[in-house]
Amino acid sequence: MAAVGLASIMLPFSVTGAAVVLPQLSGSLHASVTDAQWTLNTFNITFAALPLAAGTVADRIGRRRVLLLSIALVGLSSALLTLAPSMMLVNIARTVQGCGAAGVLAAGAAILAHATVGRQRQIAFGVLGTSFGTGLALGPMAAGALTQTLGWRSVFMLVAALSLPAWACATRAPESNNPDHPGLDWPGLLTFTASLTALSVAFVAAGAHGWTQPTTLASFGGAAALLIGFAWLELHQGPRAMFDVRLFGKPAFVAVVCQPFTVTLGFVILLVYLPAYLQGAGGRSVAESGLLLLPMTAPVLILPLIAAFIAARTSLRAVLTAASLLIAIGAAALTTLTDHGSWLLLAVPLLPFGIGVGLAFGVMDNAAVSTVPVANSGAAAGIFNTMRITGESLAVSAAAALLTTLTARHLRTSGIDARTIAGQAIQGRIDAANHMMTVDGVTHAFHAVGLLLAVLSTIGAILTYVALAPETTALDLDLGRDDGETRIRAIQGTQQRGQRVDSTADLHTRRARIPGHE
Known part of the structure; x- marks a missing residue:
């Protein structure tokens, strides 16, 4: 628990810390807008693409071995970041850091699941969730304080320091593996990673050159082709496939897999780009910009356990729908954002946003595995986590392009110059010659993004409420279990809905019609 908990704190801190220090990092190393954006994108691409592959490797060669290697990768790459003299080395180190983070995510959870049972397991995964919440809630504040006192390199030094006790504890973790696990789906892994990279390239090109330029359109076309190729490969890979595509027939x-795109989309955008806005447009210090995010990040630390209790008393459907509606309210309230606003005014959109995300984080994983038969729960969890991190990765690159485009429209200059000024502005570097106009442009860009997020979250709430209706999920949930008591509950629930099930044999006949059950 200590090993996985310490290692897990490093993951969200690697995201939030990099976002908070980005203005200082890019200014210190004289980075272009594109290079600075790749500091965020490189980590996110490998972190999103590799968890399923890392889990497969961990099953084959040993989960503790992969955890130790992954912690070492995160620690060594973070140490390299403290010494990097150029943006090229920074981005290489961030790529390796993302690979290590994917391994920590996959192997850490597998070790906890294998080494604990019953109440021990509940406590262990509670610690895991708290570790992620701690990294998200305290990351911006800690990164801001460190940057202001010791410089931006100290943030990565802290991650490197955390890796040492995590690695030491992991050496005592029990080893386990599954030599019968199907091999790694190399074609699927390569096409999925390539499609994510192409999408990120497309969004960076859109921000730098425009959405209709040949380079941008070619990148989007390449990403679409790779994504179609990935889907075709997964349909023909059988048990080796990264994704069990049959689950998408439910x-x-x-609906649950798409939740990350409506729940975490806005959260990640604000977590990554609001600190830069507060520093550049608002003139706040690095430490203050991190502290101002507490109304959004603190609920993510506190609410997940409460959300699980509420869902037990009500339903997953009610909690997830309410979470999306709260996020929609917070996103709509972003129209009150101003560069000189008070802490209280900033809390108006951030607090409902944070409450909604905190509630969703407490039940989304459970919802993902509860909507499929138990035999498919592992595949469902893997797909869900991959989709969640993929959504976060795409949110970072897409939001940069959208904010840049919207900001550039408010500037008197046009073309590449306007996009360069706008791109620097969303990274916290406001052009002194056009300060007032640039600040006004960035502020209006956040307002527009807030309204877009409000619409997406409202649609997500409606789709969640409809898709998770009890009559469409209850029988599937019960039929996915094999114990006699659950079969009785399934029969009783079916009879209450006015349907007739004559016997357990009849029930098995119905079960055989569910995809995945021969």
């Missing part, structure tokens, strides 16, 4: 599962 509307309830699709």
Whole structure:
């Protein structure tokens, strides 16, 4: 628990810390807008693409071995970041850091699941969730304080320091593996990673050159082709496939898998780009910009356990729908954002945003595995986590392009110059010659993004409420279990809905019609 908990704190801190220090990092190393954006994108791409592959490798060669290697990768790459003299080395180190983070995420959870049972397991995964919440809640504040006192390199030094006790504890973790696990899906892994990279390239090109330029359109076309190729490969890979595509035939599962795109989209955008706005447009210190995010980040630390209790008393459907509606309210309230606003005014959109995300984080994983038969729960969890991190990765690159485009429209200059000024502005570097106009442009860009997020979250709330209706999920949930008591509950629930099930044999006949059950 200590090993996985310490290692897990490093992951969100690697995201939030890099976002907070980005203005100082890019200014110190004289980075272009594109290079600075790749500091965020390189980590996110490898972190999103590799968890399923890392989990497969961990099953084959040993989960503790992969955890130790992954912690070492995160620690060594973070140490390299403290010494990097150029943006090229920074981005290489961030790529390696993302690979290590993916391994920590996959191997850490697998070790906890294998080494604990019953109440021990509940406590262990509670610690895991708290570790992630701690990294998200305290990351911006700690990164801001460190940057202001010791410089931006100290943030990565802290991650490197955390890796030492995590690695030492992991050496005592029990080893386990599954030599019968199907091999790694190399074609699927390569096409999925390539499609994510192409999408990120497309969004960076859109921000730098425009959405209709040949380079941008070619990148989007390449990403679409790779994504189609990935789907085709997964349909023909059989048990080796990264994704069990049969699960996407269940509307309830699709609704839950799409939740990260409506729940975490806005959260990640604000977590990454609001500190830069507060520093550049608002003139706040690095430490103050991190502290101002507490109304959004603190609920993510506190609410997940409470959300699980509420869902037990009500339903996953009610909690996830309410979470999306709260996020929609917070996103709509972003229209009150100003560069000179008080802490209280800033809390108006951030608090409902944080409450909604905190509630969703407490039940999304459970919802993902609860909407499929138990035999498919592992695949469902892997797909869900991959989709969640993929959504976060795409949110970072897409938001940069959208904010840049919207900001550039408010500037008197046009073309590349306007996009360069706008790109620097969303990274916290406001052009002194056009300060007032640039600040006004960035502020209006955040307002527009807030309204877009409000619409997406409202649609997500409606789809979640419809897709998770009890009559469409209850029988599937019960039929996915094999114990006699659950079969009785399934029969009783079906009879209460006015349907007739004559016997357990009849029930098994119905079960055989569910995809995945021969």
